[in-house]
Amino acid sequence: MSLQIRYFGDPILKEMGQKVETFDEQLSKLSSDMLDLMHRSEGIGLAAQQVGIALQFCVMEVPEHPDYPITCILDDKPLTPSLIMPISMANPIVSALPSDEYYYEEGCLSFPGINADVARPERIRVTYQDLDGIEHTLECDGLLARCIQHEVDHLNGILFIDRMEKRTYAEIKKEVQVLKKQTIGEKKSK
Numbered sequence: 001m002s003l004q005i006r007y008f009g010d011p012i013l014k015e016m017g018q019k020v021e022t023f024d025e026q027l028s029k030l031s032s033d034m035l036d037l038m039h040r041s042e043g044i045g046l047a048a049q050q051v052g053i054a055l056q057f058c059v060m061e062v063p064e065h066p067d068y069p070i071t072c073i074l075d076d077k078p079l080t081p082s083l084i085m086p087i088s089m090a091n092p093i094v095s096a097l098p099s100d101e102y103y104y105e106e107g108c109l110s111f112p113g114i115n116a117d118v119a120r121p122e123r124i125r126v127t128y129q130d131l132d133g134i135e136h137t138l139e140c141d142g143l144l145a146r147c148i149q150h151e152v153d154h155l156n157g158i159l160f161i162d163r164m165e166k167r168t169y170a171e172i173k174k175e176v177q178v179l180k181k182q183t184i185g186e187k188k189s190k
Contacts, residue, residue: 003037003051005109008159008176011185012049013110017056017155019091022134027057031088031131034059034127043109047154050110058151061086062144070142071123081144092128094152097139099123104146106160114175118163120149 006012006183020027030053038046044062044146048055064070066083072081107115123141130136140148150160161169161176169176 003033005036005037005046005110006040006050006052007179007183009180010052010110011070012052012054012114013154013159014157015049015054016157017048017054019056020129023090023129023131027090028121029129030057035061035086035088038109040043041109044143045151046109047151048129049154049157056091057089058092058153058155059086059088060144060147060151062147068142072138072144073139075138081140084138088131089126089128089148089151090130090133091156092126092148092152094126094149096121097123097125099141106146106150108160110152110159111176111179113162114172114179116160116164116168116172118150118160118168119165120146120163122152124149126152 022175034046034048034051037051038059038061045058045060047058062070062081062085070081072079072084074084101119101121103117103119105115106118123139124145125137125139127135127137153159153163
């Protein structure tokens, strides 16, 4: 499967993903191909919509940083995040846990070179199914929690620019409009 990242301006990025119903080799292949593309693109997360598929499915590989430890509890068992990386999530549902919201500069593979601050809860719980269809519950914080929230937003047709404060968006609006114009122009020329 030859996947390509879809850029802002492509309507698929605003589509709600369909629920994953079949857990088979095809889903495993999609996961592998998405992880490969994500790594080649130097990203830490990728949603199905970003490769042109409206599906409730995403992949992530969030690196650990010694100065910013991540708390990770999978199915009620505390563990080191590296033990679950890379991670593939089907049908994820996120809920915020009691914590402060904080701002952090986010980027997105569908918005190359465009970064801006977005406020998100520090701690979350996500229920999801793995590649075998087995349900899990993950509680986490830090960059992993932020990445999950960003990717799950994609699965619901929400982009990080939709989460920005108006003042923050105003600072990058011109770049975003140029990207959209390029994306639409490329689609028309095909």
